Amino acid sequence: MTGTGLLVIGDVVTDVVALHGGSALSGLAVGTDTAADIVLRPGGSGANTASWAAHLGADARILTRVGFDTGEWHAAELRRFGVRPHLRVDPDRPTAVVIAMVDVTGERSMLTNRGAGGHIGVDDWDESLLDGVDHLHLSGYTLFAEPGLQLSRLALAQAARRGISISVDPASTGFLRSFGPERFIQETLTSQLIIPNRDEALLLTGETSAERAAEKLSLRYGAAAVKLGSRGALMARNGKLAAWVPGVAAEVIDSIGAGDAFAAGLLTALLKGADDEAALDAGRRAGAEAVTLVGGRPRTLPSDLSTNQLYPLNAN
DSSP: OOSOEEEEEOOOEEEEEEEESSSGGGGSOTTSOOOEEEEEEEEOHHHHHHHHHHHTTOEEEEEEEEETTTHHHHHHHHHHTTOEEEEEEESSSOOEEEEEEEOTTSOEEEEEEOGGGGGOOGGGOOGGGGTTOSEEEEEGGGGGSHHHHHHHHHHHHHHHHTTOEEEEEOOOHHHHHHHOHHHHHHHHTTOSEEOOBHHHHHHHHOOSSHHHHHHHHHHHHSEEEEEOGGGOEEEEETTEEEEEEOOOOOOOSOOTTHHHHHHHHHHHHHHTTOOHHHHHHHHHHHHHHHTTSSSSSOOOOGGGOOHHHHOOTTOO
């Protein structure tokens, strides 16, 4: 890869993050109150990846669809992190919302309403979005509704015709299982790189080890970078394991956005000409930083914060 122009097609989400002191859902008191620290944050896998990439030095842009309620707030948040947002505003639907319940280990369980994000489609696309772009990154969430699937087909085809490199993140085992693993692979084979986590890699291949799954995926795509959480990450190319890095020790507060940060670190490093090991290292370091923060975006300096930036009470 050469140049740092990165276009992400993916979701913007309003994250309601609730950190409670129990273990997974067993820590919730059924039928009554459970004490929790609750914050509102801008999120979404695609938007998180774009924000981390811009934070790490890429010329990052995003195509996404937001709702009538919080679109201005999300646009401001993306710009604040250095992203060039191409936001299509849905006049009839709210922005996607995720309620993320985060347990004492940092693991999260999510309730998701895709809102406007589930309706992004070909009418939101213009081939000029690829001008100045060196790499296209597709969030798998885009494919899981029919309008987004049609958009993905169009964008991938036009990027391929221009010789733009492409990567895809499968995004979610739940949606992936419903969509169909082999169907997902067939729809995204234009990509030269897939960036799943371990569970997604196993689901896509039917393998029982991350190493074998990565090798198998790399035979289909050319390259596969598999996220292993605290165990690090590995890269396979053309059916062979090419690089592996161990995890980075970190105090886990919230795992939301860690995989998105990893993808951003990996892609930004590759765009700057790094080899596989160095790119994996950049990815793991970004992921390790992400788990020390609440929400899925990079660290924000106190001087950057305001009530309106954190809480979109006045957005319309």
